[in-house]
Amino acid sequence: xxxxxxxxxxAGLSRFGRQPGVSGREMAVQAIHAALxxxxxxxxxxxVAFGGSDGAGLADTLVAELGxxxxxxxxxxxxxxxxxxxxxxxxxxxxxxxxEIALAVGFDKHPRGAFDPRxxxxxxxxxxxEAGLMVTTQFFAVKIARYLREHDLPASLLATIAxxxxxxxxxxxxxxxxxxMTEEQVAGAAMVNDPLTQYMFCSPGEGGAAVxxxxxxxxxxxxxxxxxxxxxxxxxxxxxxxxxFSPAIQGxxxxxxxxxxxxxxxxxxxxxxxADIDVAQLQxxxxxxxxxxxxxxxxxxxxxxxxxxxxxxxxxxxxxxVNTDGxxxxxxxxxxxxxxxxxxxxxxxLRGEAGARQVPGNPxxxxxxxxxxxxxxxxxxxxx
Amino acid sequence: MTVxxxxxxAPVLRGSRCADCGNVAFPEAAGCQxxxxxxxxxxxxxxxxxxxxxxxxxxxxxxxPYVPPAGGFAPFAVGYVELPDGVRVxxxxxxxxxxxxxxxxxxxxxxxxxxxxxxxxxxQHQEAGR
Ligand SMILES: [Zn+2]
Numbered sequence: 001x002x003x004x005x006x007x008x009x010x011a012g013l014s015r016f017g018r019q020p021g022v023s024g025r026e027m028a029v030q031a032i033h034a035a036l037x038x039x040x041x042x043x044x045x046x047x048v049a050f051g052g053s054d055g056a057g058l059a060d061t062l063v064a065e066l067g068x069x070x071x072x073x074x075x076x077x078x079x080x081x082x083x084x085x086x087x088x089x090x091x092x093x094x095x096x097x098x099x100e101i102a103l104a105v106g107f108d109k110h111p112r113g114a115f116d117p118r119x120x121x122x123x124x125x126x127x128x129x130e131a132g133l134m135v136t137t138q139f140f141a142v143k144i145a146r147y148l149r150e151h152d153l154p155a156s157l158l159a160t161i162a163x164x165x166x167x168x169x170x171x172x173x174x175x176x177x178x179x180x181m182t183e184e185q186v187a188g189a190a191m192v193n194d195p196l197t198q199y200m201f202c203s204p205g206e207g208g209a210a211v212x213x214x215x216x217x218x219x220x221x222x223x224x225x226x227x228x229x230x231x232x233x234x235x236x237x238x239x240x241x242x243x244x245f246s247p248a249i250q251g252x253x254x255x256x257x258x259x260x261x262x263x264x265x266x267x268x269x270x271x272x273x274x275a276d277i278d279v280a281q282l283q284x285x286x287x288x289x290x291x292x293x294x295x296x297x298x299x300x301x302x303x304x305x306x307x308x309x310x311x312x313x314x315x316x317x318x319x320x321x322v323n324t325d326g327x328x329x330x331x332x333x334x335x336x337x338x339x340x341x342x343x344x345x346x347x348x349x350l351r352g353e354a355g356a357r358q359v360p361g362n363p364x365x366x367x368x369x370x371x372x373x374x375x376x377x378x379x380x381x382x383x384x
Numbered sequence: 385m386t387v388x389x390x391x392x393x394a395p396v397l398r399g400s401r402c403a404d405c406g407n408v409a410f411p412e413a414a415g416c417q418x419x420x421x422x423x424x425x426x427x428x429x430x431x432x433x434x435x436x437x438x439x440x441x442x443x444x445x446x447x448x449p450y451v452p453p454a455g456g457f458a459p460f461a462v463g464y465v466e467l468p469d470g471v472r473v474x475x476x477x478x479x480x481x482x483x484x485x486x487x488x489x490x491x492x493x494x495x496x497x498x499x500x501x502x503x504x505x506x507x508q509h510q511e512a513g514r
Contacts, residue, residue, distance in 0.1 A: 113446075116446065118449065119449065125411070125500070125501075126449070126500075127499060127500025127501050128500070128501055129448070129449025129450065130449060130450065130451045130500045131450075131451075131476060131500045131501040132441060132444075132445035132450045132452075132460070132462075133462060133474065133476075133501055134445070134449060134450075135441065135445050138439055138441060138462055141439035142437045142438060142439050142462070142463055142464065143437070145437050145438065145439055146436065146437030149437070149489070190442070191440075191442045192442060192443065193439040193440065193441060193442065194439050194440045194442075195439075196439075239417055239418045240418075246474065247410060247411055247473065247474050247501075248399075248409065248410040248411075248464075248471050248472060248473045248474060249436075249464055249471070249472040250407060250408070250409055250417055250418070250471055251407070251418065251470075252470050
């Protein structure tokens with residue numbers, strides 16, 4: 001993908017967090033209207049659309065509320081990468097010349113304590129459910145426990161990272177969790193799976209996010225506050241990774257990471273290096289994930305995170321502000337929406353419209369990263 | 385009440401090895417994740433390994449599917465055991481003290497059950513059970 005040939009001309013969100021009586025589909029429609037208004041467009045201007053949710057319905061049925069314009073609308077169902085995959089499809093529609101204006105939407109509305117995986121859906125014997133091993137949080141805990149030990153990192157970093165998420169969330173009017181929480185509160189919360197406490201995890205949540213992409217010519221014609229999409233790279237895992245619900249980790253040595261592969265591809269396509277990035281969104285299903293993803297995506301060396309975090313490098317105002325909107329921890333995790341929420345935040349930051357949480361110094365390059373089961377990642381590089 | 389008169393056979397985990405690249409899988413696989421090969425032969429995995437990483441399940445998982453033990457839920461250790469065959473197997477880990485990192489971290493553990501999931505025990509746990 002050569003630089004500059006696809007522009008993001010609109011990005012919109014619904015509210016995030018619990019919204020009794022509001023369906024996931026309604027949140028999707030709100031996000032779409034917000035993204036269209038942001039671009040100065042209306043629904044009939046959209047020529048092709050892609051979208052999905054993990055458990056809140058089919059995106060193509062949204063046309064009943066949006067207007068029956070007859071455009072192709074494709075459903076995407078790709079777990080945590082649903083939003084990212086919808087964006088890739090929209091970008092490809094622009095690049096191929098099939099459309100000049102395309103839309104990607106992701107949404108979800110998970111009940112409290114959602115994520116009820118059945119072993120048979122994951123190709124596992126039923127015994128894994130009986131024995132209490134179909135628990136996603138165990139995976140994150142085992143992975144970070146190994147990582148901290150291997151790289152001689154203190155577990156206290158996990159509370160530091162979570163406290164940053166709540167602090168940033170407090171600055172974000174659209175965040176679900178807006179109460180700052182101290183490191184002591186995070187570290188002292190109920191232990192879920194050692195070393196991860198309750199407040200280090202994101203919760204299944206609610207929300208919708210939409211992004212409108214277009215050719216640079218359309219962006220120019222509209223006079224839109226366009227942000228260039230320099231690269232977007234989705235990948236599935238290669239051999240030797242460590243993923244949730246794995247009866248075994250195959251291969252020897254340190255597990256590889258799909259995030260590393262996707263990030264490297266995105267940087268290569270964009271022709272920029274991690275050190276060039278001014279603001280980043282990294283998947284923070286729990287605070288250990290942000291810690292590991294900092295290195296997996298190439299921003300620092302493995303083990304260097306302690307120094308980075310001590311220096312405040314990932315704070316708003318630091319060398320590389322990470323999850324400036326509070327990330328998944330403060331916004332919750334509506335699976336289908338999270339990837340596009342990340343893109344929305346980077347677009348907002350690169351336009352200088354992030355208000356109280358604005359990264360100073362006119363950030364020019366932004367990065368987004370999603371990661372999810374069963375070993376998928378999508379990374380994007382955006383330029384103001 | 386009946387008395388067990390025969391020594392029960394030692395439990396063993398059945399995996400597979402790829403004839404083309406030698407990659408070892410658990411459970412027994414139909415295709416090789418590393419090379420895509422389909423010539424796989426069954427392999428009985430080593431019964432002893434070291435704890436690669438572990439955590440503790442502090443809350444009762446959701447039932448169903450979780451079936452708590454007769455005495456009710458108690459926190460248990462779970463993690464991956466690195467076997468000399470070249471594969472790390474997920475397992476419940478029996479220890480005298482699941483909160484004692486010295487007993488579990490990097491510990492040598494022995495397979496004690498294969499159902500409903502693999503279960504390994506520390507040396508201390510095995511000695512205490514004797
Ligand atoms: Zn093979």
